[in-house]
Every structure is written in structure tokens, then in C-alpha cells.
Amino acid sequence: MGETAATLNLPIIDLSSLDRISTSNSIRQACVEYGFFYLVNHGVDQDFMKQAFEESAKFFSLPIQDKTKLNRKEYRGYTPLYAEKLDPTSLSKGDPKESYYIGSLADTTSASLNQWPSKDLLPNWKPTMESLFGKILSAGNKLLSVIALSLDLDEDYFDKINALSKPEAFLRLLRYSGELGYCGASPHSDYGMITLLMTNGVPGLQICKDKLKQPQVWEDVSHVEGAIIVNIGDMMERWTNCVYQSTLHRVMPTGKERYSVAFFMDPPSDCIVECFGSCCSESSPPRFPPIRSGDYLNERFKMIYGSEKELKSSIQSN
Numbered sequence: 001m002g003e004t005a006a007t008l009n010l011p012i013i014d015l016s017s018l019d020r021i022s023t024s025n026s027i028r029q030a031c032v033e034y035g036f037f038y039l040v041n042h043g044v045d046q047d048f049m050k051q052a053f054e055e056s057a058k059f060f061s062l063p064i065q066d067k068t069k070l071n072r073k074e075y076r077g078y079t080p081l082y083a084e085k086l087d088p089t090s091l092s093k094g095d096p097k098e099s100y101y102i103g104s105l106a107d108t109t110s111a112s113l114n115q116w117p118s119k120d121l122l123p124n125w126k127p128t129m130e131s132l133f134g135k136i137l138s139a140g141n142k143l144l145s146v147i148a149l150s151l152d153l154d155e156d157y158f159d160k161i162n163a164l165s166k167p168e169a170f171l172r173l174l175r176y177s178g179e180l181g182y183c184g185a186s187p188h189s190d191y192g193m194i195t196l197l198m199t200n201g202v203p204g205l206q207i208c209k210d211k212l213k214q215p216q217v218w219e220d221v222s223h224v225e226g227a228i229i230v231n232i233g234d235m236m237e238r239w240t241n242c243v244y245q246s247t248l249h250r251v252m253p254t255g256k257e258r259y260s261v262a263f264f265m266d267p268p269s270d271c272i273v274e275c276f277g278s279c280c281s282e283s284s285p286p287r288f289p290p291i292r293s294g295d296y297l298n299e300r301f302k303m304i305y306g307s308e309k310e311l312k313s314s315i316q317s318n
């Protein structure tokens, strides 16, 4: 646990660059080599990010009974300390973090499933989080068009499959207790298409570039003020026939409380994830059969959370 890790210099991608070909080449290189990169000039300004972290801290500082009233249902709401274990093989009692999920606002059915703290307790919370959702989504949408280019697809590819107008996006607020001895988030790769991550600057995030190499080598992802950290998820790895890698990562404790916001972007659940034509050939045939995006994600979620019934009993026993 206490071993020192080297710090990585991940590529920095400028989303405002007008040279989209060179940007898409850099993205390709970053996704092949690391599965992770920094995104700058993404349109989420730093003052607003700070405000969102302040609102997030206000929620997590509420008395536990106010928070558990909003316990996660339909993948939305509050998950208490230790209730989640990202690495099901770990012997720990669960990851020392709390989180709060907000689901897509893109359609009324999905938006109506969201839970919100009462206005009396936190008057600015809902508007701040809705605005944060919209801003990160629009950065993610712009990024996906350059990712499409980087894969030799039409730049509106993800738009055409409705990934942009009807994304299965989730915003997840996180607070790590920082307690020493346990991983804040145990080693995992994200399940979906892409993840956009912001942190409050407290270190802890590490990646393992080669998941098959033993012993594993972990490297620190340092904080770059104002940048969003982007990583490739397993579904994108599958879509690209492993040309892009979904990289193993974890959050190590530093003894300090740490906040982050993760934004998971997935295609609509009825989208068929089938190897991109540009990622296979006769000598490199598709490694995975086609699968519905929703089926794939449900399976992955079940492995982490079990059923809602199991979640309830784990909350009661904490």
C-alpha cells in the first residue's frame, strides 16, 4: 500500500483547437497508450467547478439520516460509506467513500427518477447539479465527435446512434473519507463508453497501464488545475476491438478527505455495440460478439452492487 508511485505525464487534449485532425491523432495515441488523458478548454469554467464542489460538500456534510432518506433507487441517489466494493475479489468491508448518482436529464422519464435533497436544506443544490450535468454533457458530446474522427468514423457517428441526444449519462458525486489502509476506490476499469472526471485537487488517483503485468505497476495521475481527466471504459474497449484500452485505476487514501465528480457517458440502452469496421480486419477479427449496451451495463452493475435488496442489508449493517 505504502509504495511510492511514479507520476505520469498524460497527454493534454485541447478541446477548443480548430485543428481537429491533429486533435484526433493525439486522442488516438492517448487512448491506445494510456486509455487516459487530460482535457482542457472544455467549457466548464473553474469558478463554476468550485461552486459545484462546495454544493457537493454541503450534501455530504448533512446528518446521515437526511442522506439515507435519499438512498439509491433505480441507480439514482445516495450510497453510504462501505456499501460499494469496486473490486468484488477484495477482502475489505467495502470502499471508504460515499457517493450520489444523478441520472440523465435528457428525457422526462429518466429525469423523473432522480432524487434531490429538499430545497429547504440545500436551496442551490438542484440547479447547480443540473447545470453541471449540462456543461459536462456538452463537453462530452464535443469530445465524442473528435473521438469518432480518431477512429476513422464520421464525426457525427455517436450523434447518429443517438448517443448524444439520448445518452445514458450519470453524474456521480464522490467523497472519500481518506482513511488510511483501504483503497478509496479499489482497482477497477469503468464499464461504459467514456468517463469525464474532475477532482478537488487532493491526490490519490492512480492507473495501471498494463493490467496483465505482474506485479502491477501503479502510477500517479497528478492534478492539473481546471483540466478534466477523461478515460476510456470497457464498452469502448470492446467497441474498438481493444484498440483503445480501458485502463485499470484506483484511488489511494492519503489521510485527507477527497472529493471528485465522475460523469459516465454511455450510448442508449438499445444501441448494439458491435466492433467498429475501422477496428477489425481479416488478420484482426472481432474479439467479442455484438451486445445491447443496456444488457452489457446491467450485467456489470449487478456484479458490483448485487441486487437492491443486498444494498439495503449492507446499509443496515454499517
Ligand SMILES: O=C(O)CCC(=O)C(=O)O
Binding pocket: 172, 174, 185, 190, 197, 199, 205, 249, 251, 259, 260, 261, 262
Ligand atoms: O474519484 C476518482 O478520482 C475516481 C473515481 C472513479 O474511478 C469512478 O468512480 O469510477
Ligand SMILES: [Fe+2]
Binding pocket: 188, 189, 190, 249
Ligand atoms: Fe473509475
